[in-house]
Amino acid sequence: MATRKPQRMDHPRAPFSVQRAPRGSVAPAAGTASEPAAAGADGRVRLTGRGGILLIGVVSLLSTLIAHLASIPVISGAAFTAACVVAALLVRPTDLLSLTVSPPLAYFTAALAAETALTLGETGFSRAVTIAMATRLADVAPSLFLGTALVLVIAVFRGLPSNIRTFSDEVNGRRPRTPPK
Numbered sequence: 001m002a003t004r005k006p007q008r009m010d011h012p013r014a015p016f017s018v019q020r021a022p023r024g025s026v027a028p029a030a031g032t033a034s035e036p037a038a039a040g041a042d043g044r045v046r047l048t049g050r051g052g053i054l055l056i057g058v059v060s061l062l063s064t065l066i067a068h069l070a071s072i073p074v075i076s077g078a079a080f081t082a083a084c085v086v087a088a089l090l091v092r093p094t095d096l097l098s099l100t101v102s103p104p105l106a107y108f109t110a111a112l113a114a115e116t117a118l119t120l121g122e123t124g125f126s127r128a129v130t131i132a133m134a135t136r137l138a139d140v141a142p143s144l145f146l147g148t149a150l151v152l153v154i155a156v157f158r159g160l161p162s163n164i165r166t167f168s169d170e171v172n173g174r175r176p177r178t179p180p181k
Contacts, residue, residue, distance in 0.1 A: 044090075045090060046090060046091070046092045047087065047090045047091050047092065047095075048091070048092060048095055049091055049092070049095030049096070049097075049098035049099050049102075050095075050098075051091070052087035052088070052090065052091040052095070052099045052102075053087070053098070053099060053102045053103075053106050055083055055086065055087050055090075056080070056083045056084060056087050056102070056103055056106040056107065056110075057106040057107075057109060057110045058110070059079050059080070059082070059083035060076070060079065060080050060083065060106060060107045060110035060111065061110035061111075061113055061114055062079075063075055063076045063078075063079030063080065064076045064110060064111050064114035064115075064136070065114050065117075065118070066079075068114070068118055073136070073139040073140065074139075074143075076111075076136070076139075076140055076143075077139070077140040077142065077143025077144070078143065080103075080107050080140065080143050080144065080147050081143050081146050081147040081150065083147075084103050084147035084148065084150055084151045085147075085150050085151075085154065087099060087103075087151070088150065088151045088154035088155055088158070089154060089158075093158050093159040093163075094163065096155040096158060096159060096160045096163050097160065097163040097164065097167060099151065099155065100151055100152055100155050100160060103144075103147055103148050103151055104144055104148055107140070107144060107147075108137075111133065111136050111137070111140075112129075112133060115129050115132040115133055115136060116129055118132070119132060
């Protein structure tokens with residue numbers, strides 16, 4: 001397990017550093033009208049990596065149940081793809097790495113939960129869930145590939161390569177790289 005090395009607090013990009021307000025000014029409290037709690041610096045809503053994964057999982061669960069009730073399996077795949085795009089656009093740039101590897105697992109977990117709920121009470125429960133999961137995954141495979149590919153493409157343009165470099169530096173014990181001035 002990698003541990004973080006303590007960083008100098010005078011470094012302008014040090015994580016978890018506290019920046020002091022100039023003397024005589026009062027910083028607004030978080031969650032006030034001048035600084036919304038869930039908004040980024042530009043006022044847009046931002047999700048953490050876990051929030052993006054949860055978004056994909058919840059949308060997948062609900063769409064799988066709706067697809068089963070409507071007998072239209074494409075609903076689940078289309079909703080998964082849309083959730084992947086929304087999550088990739090709303091997740092904070094520092095959390096892109098964790099989001100990029102998670103969409104297939106989030107869908108699998110949501111589909112397993114939905115199929116388990118839909119199969120409860122039937123004889124041969126484990127066999128029925130296994131067959132239902134195989135069918136569900138076969139129906140949605142193109143959408144799983146498309147959604148995951150879209151997350152990767154969007155994440156690359158939003159800063160995924162720098163996240164990978166930072167992660168590599170942390171794992172290998174190197175000092176964080178600073179961009180040239």
